[in-house]
Amino acid sequence: MKKITVIGSGTMGSGIAHCFAQYGFDIVLVDIRQAALDLALEKIAVNFDRQIKKGVLTLDQKKASLSRLATSTSLSSAVAQADLVVEAATENQALKAKIFQDIDTHAPATCLLATNTSSLSITALAAHTKRPAQVIGMHFMNPVPIMRLVEIIRGQNTSDATLAAITQLTTKIEKVPLVARDYPGFVANRILLPMINEAIETLFQGVGDVEAIDEMMKLGMGHPMGPLRLADFIGLDVCLSVLEVLHQGFGKDKYAPCPLLRNMVAAGNLGVKTQRGFYDYSTDPKHPTPLQF
Numbered sequence: 001m002k003k004i005t006v007i008g009s010g011t012m013g014s015g016i017a018h019c020f021a022q023y024g025f026d027i028v029l030v031d032i033r034q035a036a037l038d039l040a041l042e043k044i045a046v047n048f049d050r051q052i053k054k055g056v057l058t059l060d061q062k063k064a065s066l067s068r069l070a071t072s073t074s075l076s077s078a079v080a081q082a083d084l085v086v087e088a089a090t091e092n093q094a095l096k097a098k099i100f101q102d103i104d105t106h107a108p109a110t111c112l113l114a115t116n117t118s119s120l121s122i123t124a125l126a127a128h129t130k131r132p133a134q135v136i137g138m139h140f141m142n143p144v145p146i147m148r149l150v151e152i153i154r155g156q157n158t159s160d161a162t163l164a165a166i167t168q169l170t171t172k173i174e175k176v177p178l179v180a181r182d183y184p185g186f187v188a189n190r191i192l193l194p195m196i197n198e199a200i201e202t203l204f205q206g207v208g209d210v211e212a213i214d215e216m217m218k219l220g221m222g223h224p225m226g227p228l229r230l231a232d233f234i235g236l237d238v239c240l241s242v243l244e245v246l247h248q249g250f251g252k253d254k255y256a257p258c259p260l261l262r263n264m265v266a267a268g269n270l271g272v273k274t275q276r277g278f279y280d281y282s283t284d285p286k287h288p289t290p291l292q293f
Contacts, residue, residue, distance in 0.1 A: 001083040009040035013088035015144025037071040076106040088116040104129035114138040119245040122155035132157035184249030199227035204260040210290035228278040232271030
């Protein structure tokens with residue numbers, strides 16, 4: 001695989017494009033708006049600069065990586081010569097299904113199709129294509145250039161050859177591929193999101209405030225970031241979406257999203273990306289102020 005197309009230029013899509021370009025792959029980053037693509041390129045350049053300051057990359061390597069990165073607002077032309085397409089659009093089943101139909105129509109017959117979904121069924125998405133054996137999950141962690149894990153999810157019809165190719169590709173970009181089966185939330189979010197939800201429930205019931213809950217998990221359990229701060233970082237809308245997938249998929253009350261989480265998402269307080277969640281990020285994003293509930 002040499003030519004990779006990434007669908008979606010948000011935080012995850014731009015991070016995925018960054019990593020592949022850094023390791024020598026020719027990338028086309030796709031979005032419906034050129035303004036979004038321009039912003040993504042700016043963010044990628046800034047992240048390369050951070051790597052240069054840390055001694056991870058040289059300036060020449062940054063220039064070479066950026067030269068391998070093209071953008072497009074046309075999905076059909078962007079996937080026409082791709083060896084692999086990685087979909088990293090919004091976590092919405094209907095949207096992803098439509099994208100997979102479009103990719104399947106325009107990509108070469110040999111092209112592999114991957115999704116960066118954090119919880120949705122790989123098997124269900126593959127059913128919208130005529131190549132289910134070539135569909136797989138590649139769940140990257142945020143921030144993509146830093147986090148080493150890629151959760152590889154094998155759908156019901158994913159072939160051994162597809163799994164082997166994607167596992168090998170993941171190691172080429174110096175990530176660690178760990179395989180999960182195709183059930184709601186896979187492994188990472190099936191464990192992580194109930195913990196975050198329980199932290200929100202603990203706050204909702206007044207057992208502890210934001211700072212106490214997060215500091216207890218950091219100091220007592222060795223977590224690098226408290227669960228409420230982590231929820232803000234992930235995005236409370238994303239947390240809610242994953243919990244709803246878990247709740248619907250397993251039909252168990254233990255996965256039911258906390259009412260406080262639902263209210264915060266309804267109010268538009270989604271965490272870091274809106275500057276307000278369980279913390280206020282408007283004054284100092286690196287040292288946000290815990291809010292009272």
